[in-house]
Amino acid sequence: MTPALSIDKLRVVYDDFIALKDVSLTVAQGESFGLVGESGSGKSTLLRAVAGLAPVSGGTIDVSGQRLGKSRDKAFYRQVQMVFQDPYGSLHPRQTVDRLLLEPLDIHGFADTEKRIQRALDEVGLGSGFRFRYSHQLSGGQRQRVAIARALILEPSILLLDEPTSALDASVQAEVLNLLEQVRRDRKLTFVMVSHDLGVITHMCERLMVMQGGEEIERLEAGDLATRNVAQDYTRNLLVASEGFVRDA
Amino acid sequence: MNTLLHVEDLRVSFPTRTGVVEAVRGVSFALGQERLGIVGESGSGKSQTGRAIMGLTPQQAEIKARRLEFSGIDLLKASPAERRALRGNRIAMILQDPKYSLDPVMTIGRQIVETLRTHEKVGKAEARERALDMLAAVQIRDPKRVYDLYPHEVSGGMGQRAMIAMMLIAGPELLIADEPTSALDVTVQLDILRILDRLVIDRGMGLVFISHDLRLVSTFCDRVIVMYAGKIIEELKASELSQAKHPYTQGLLNCMPKIGADRHPLPVLDRQPEWLL
Amino acid sequence: MSSMETQAPARRANKRASAILKAVVSFVVIVGTTYLGLLAVTFFIGRIVPIDPVLAIVGDRAPAHVVERTRIEMGFNLPYYQQFYLYVKGVLSGDFGTSVLTTNPVMDDIRRVFPATMELATVGTVIGAAFGIPLGVLAAVKRGSLADQIVRIIGLIGYSVPIFWLGLLALLVFYARLGWTAGPGRIDVVFEYTFTPITGFFLLDAILNRDWAAFKDIFAHIILPASLLGYFSLAYISRMTRSFMLNELSQEYIVAARAKGLSETRIIWGHALRNAAVPLVTVIALSYAGLLEGSVLTETVFAWPGLGLYITNSLQNADMNAVLGGTIIIGSVFIGINLLSDLLYRMLDPRTRIR
């Protein structure tokens, strides 16, 4: 079976700053893959490179066995979608939920827009009552649901998730994570998920990669974290930190 | 333990076009030389509580309290000048995001010196010395260099340390830290907490630590106040957080994914209308 | 969360060099293309203006054969591309040709009239900024108050009152009735024999000559038109100051400054205004450039022998050499001012500074 996503020696350079240094990774179909690392380590850059939003200057990306070129066509966007970190910044401030969801359908020329919008909203647990609201009339969790609905409406097979819950309260985070898990199960989606919260990553992903300074430093199974079976100091630090504050003796 | 701060029935409300928004609805607590955590979800009124104590609420806001007293000074009756003299000097506040809280066109050193010279009559050279010491105290490795840098030239962690230095240089007795670490990496986060911790221990400072991260607060603070919709719904010792009685606190604790715990789906919070009352 | 890491020194040096190189190249390209554009557009204008340029020199009553001969002498019989070529060639060698109206080389004329305009605009801008900025700050700090409204109205009047109206009124009141200021012109005729301009900026010249009587007279002449122009730039500057200040005052670092216990004065002037100054520089530069070209009416009312009048007058007589010369000078100054304001911007804003 061809992997859903396969990246080889991917390199991204902003001006003269190398944000991603020859990173390789393969994600099987239906798998959920996690990315962790400190701020600025290139996690978002990796996702954005796949989505065609970052300047790739080396390496290759294959999606379902297809090599991607410099520009992405419409067909690509029906396969790969992304959910952004900041629910407040990823929804157009002047558009209703309806309009937001209509846009992708319109671009791809779907006919049964009415039904699809309805279904998408139901799927993310937002009743039709939210359909004609503006983004500022929604809470953070609701916004992230809308973003997920928008990503799902084109029925992609791969979903890129860039810290989808880090801006949300813990209670809301749980709801969104549950929703993501459910759609993944229902639709047999492939996930690539970024988070700086190890708890979230182990909860959601089977495998993960630890990044630092634009490079991979360690590849782990989710279980390794629970058993503290890690090789790198950096990863260990992350683990310790996630436990909370420890007062020195 | 002598009490630094008395807050009794603090209320903060904002008149808006759609009616009055009550951000804080009757908060009471007292604080000594200890670490008091305030937790709660977004919008529960944590920041407004802190700002009301500082006197930094926006002009249009209305502040009421039965008692708002800082080491014997009635803050509500104090003149603006008196409060200004307190701010930065005896009460200080660390803001959430160093990226926005530092003046972008002034060097870090000057911003620190500015606080000092507002409150104390010190010469330029001495002020500089003390600022450098302070930078060193918040564990900045190369204070001389950082002194002359602009905020955009330092990382978030460094910026937050500079912010702390700026707020601590006059040696306040009370520090309000409003989510001082939520913009930072987990590893940096702990460094900062360690600095704050030292200050409380070494200087005998009172600390109000505002956060939405229960795990952090429970491990860092002595006491915790849990807020919901502008009210305190529970107050307890930090170490006893896991035995919290209120279903809201319980729910918050439970819904976080933990390493090693395999709970699919995660339990979610079921809000009850009566919590609002 | 995005990082703000400091860059390694080597990379920074490298980056600085390339940034400077880039800035220089883009400067050259900007100036070059803008000039060429200016030249082409002006030349084109000269051709489409339905005024017979020959008419300006020979007058309405000249016999037909003189008109014809003059046309040929002036090269208007050549095809356009040749005329343009000749023109560009001249300009590149620093020769803007001769003005048919004043018979002087255009460059000489401009050297004479431009300082007059520049002096006026400079004093005007200084006045505008000196009053506009404090008013704008006041309005922002007291947003919604009576003071705010008054500043707004003052500004609006500046926007909507025609300058010739205000100019004449000012002359009537301050010059004719009260006698506080001197009248139209740059200097009294009394000084015609004693005062010799050096730089063309009369105030400066008077100082250089140590001619204090002349200085007094020159000052008395410039103060009224300059205040008038200053008022117009005040209108703009105070408004922009207000909006920049409002923006800065809502920033988080202002809250931080308050938390430090700083006084409001220090917060407003030391922090908010320092930040607002960054975009303000551009605004002031723009308003300065505006005064340079937009003072035709003031110059008419105050009989000020400046560039605005020179260009308009030339234009009305299809004296294209003069128009082109004037336009290019204004364009150059505009580019220069833009550049200068960019530079200042960089100096004031550490974020854009090339270090």
Place this chain on the structure above:
Amino acid sequence: VTPADTLVQAWAIDDTITLDPAESFELSPAEFLGNAYDMLVRLDIDDTTKVRPGVAESWTVSDDGLTYTFKLKPGLKFASGNPITAKDVAWSFERVVKLDKSPAFILTQFGLTKDNVTEKAKAADDTTFVFTVDKSYAPSFVLNCLTATVGAVMDSKLVLEHVAPVTPTDDYKFDNDFGNGWLKTGYAGSGPFKIRDWRANEILVLERNDNYYGDKPALARVIYRHVKESATQRLMLEAGDIDVARNLEPGDLEAVSKNAELATTSAPKGTVYYISLNQKNPNLAKPEVRQALKYLVDYDAIGATLIKGIGEIRQTYQAKGVLGALDSNPFTFDVAKAKELLEKAGLKDGFSVTMDVRNTQPVTGIAESFQQTVGQAGVKVEIIPGDGKQTLTKYRARNHDMYIGQWGMDYWDPNSNAETFTSNPNNADDGTVKTLAWRNAWDVPELTEKTKAALLERDNDKRAAMYKELQQAALDTSPFVLIFQQTEVAGLRGNVKNYKLGPNFDSNFVAPVTKD
């Protein structure tokens, strides 16, 4: 306050583009040159049908009317100190003809060419200058023309020191510019004043010429400041920063005349304002329409308001005071009469037409008034405003319907206006003599002939009668609706004495002016 020995005048002097008498042809420089240069003969401003001696002491005309002999006053000097000789006069004539600039025709119309000028304008000896014309013109015509600034006597020695070399071409066969380049701003004359300094659109300074042979000016200098706005001039006059304001509009003039500290003076000028009707427009070409429009100007109202003090209603094209000027104002504002005429022309319901109007007062005001009054007879006028040079360009190309403008005399002789209003030698589009009649496509071979004939009539009375006839013909048939003759006015400080405006701009002499 102005210095005691200086007369300061505020005047719009932006039409000055050269100070070379051989080239200058505009209004303000005419005044400067008239004061700074001397001519062979000068206009007698007390009786403008006569001339008086200038550099020439006396002159005689041969019986065949072809040879004019001028005897120069002895011992005259230029401002430079060089003696004035007949050679200078001859060279001045030669210079004008060879340079062949706009005003040159005033001399070349007497048959001077570049080839024969040295023969026809010649110094017989140091004090005798002989001028030979090609036809036996009316002597008044010849002498009048010589009073124009183009006839200024130039200091040849001085000018020759400043000539610039040029490469001869087919059009210009001489190897130097006769000092034209230098004289644009320079000075080489002998008038009561010398020109010290001219800065375009700013200032012109005249200084007393101590070598002047006649009465020396009382004031050491006269300064003209370029001030355009009437209101500004008035304020400056009231404040005492100028002695004379030259561009006062009616309202300001009235205010000045009411001010006890100030005075006004005025003089009719040889400039007439008219509306012309292009005969290429079929409606305007109808004789009845031409006449009807003459009845549709509210002369009285305009005279009492828009041009009050600055002009006088005049319906004939010769200025008052010129030889043979006809004083006749037959038309009054009469809508009924005009309607009648229009009906006769088959335009009972009126018609629409455009009018090019330059953007200055009082023409704009008159145009607007005209627009209203013709409207009463059903004629719709669309005003096309434009800058002066712009409307002129259109006018000269005969692309207008109606045009409102003014015409100033080229030289103080009836032929100047007669030639332009009532002669049109070749009405073709490429005609070379582009008179006003030509500009309006008014083809009048008979009147053209008559104009020519008047030029050769040597009896002054008969000549005057011929011009009157021409003016009458114009009243009856021409496409020119004459409205008024300009009166030049000046507002004066009370202490300015002997300030008198002349009939022409070159005779606005400032030499006699004194200040108390």
Place this chain on the structure above:
Amino acid sequence: MSDTTMTRREWLLTDRPQSRTQARLGRAYVTWRRFTANRLAVIGLGIILLLLFVAAAAPLLAPHSPYIGDLRNARLLPPSSTYWLGTDDQGRDILSRLIYGSRLTLQVIVLVAIIAAPIGLLVGTAAGYAGGWIDAVLMRITDIFLAFPKLVLALAFVAALGPGIENAIIAIALTSWPPYARIARAETLTVRNSDYISAVKLMGASPMRIVLRHIMPLCISSLIVRVTLDMAGIILTAAGLGFLGLGAQPPLPEWGAMIASGRRFILDQWWVAAAPGAAILIVSLGFNLLGDGLRDALDTRSGGQ
């Protein structure tokens, strides 16, 4: 629907709109409420409405003819009971001319706004979004236009098009777009890298679609504000062109032209220029207040809930 008892206001303000129209109306209503809460803005709106009304009902309101005057008897009369604002130098009633002039003023403003603003918007957003050489070229053109003396440029345009008020308007519009382009570009630069634009890109939208449907609507509000602030300037520029014979043709009662012709009488008959001057002041005040109010009302960022 179950809750038929809902008042109209509740229906508009509900945060669960049932249809696109209701959402749109609700949003408009909120904006309107925010706008009306600003008393000065309402005054501004009132002035503009009054202007519209006066323009529409000019023939009914004007006591005299705006074109026909009595030169002989009624020239330059001071304000009186017959001529409320006095008469001008052709003996025409100034009030009537002002009333009819409101039509021209509106015409000038509206036309300039609908020509200049869209050009500036298009150039600015296109340059800002595209970046690279397109940005460089467009901004170069903008700079050339900015560096050019406005008067020369306007004159050239009018020269090419012929005199008359319409052409003057076009000339003003063509010279006043560059600042708008700069504003739109600056605004575009701040949003072009935002997540919601990235999100639209991720839907596979073409750059054209992104600029037209997603970026432009965001720039419009700041542009509206700027345009309303420029109104007085536009009216006065039109008057300024009138000096060169490029503005309104006589006898059109364009306000700017009225001031221009009234300036000759400023010292003695001040009302001739003062009346249209005051009219311009009031109208531009109206537009300014309206603009400020609109800025506050349209800005969702500052006034979210």
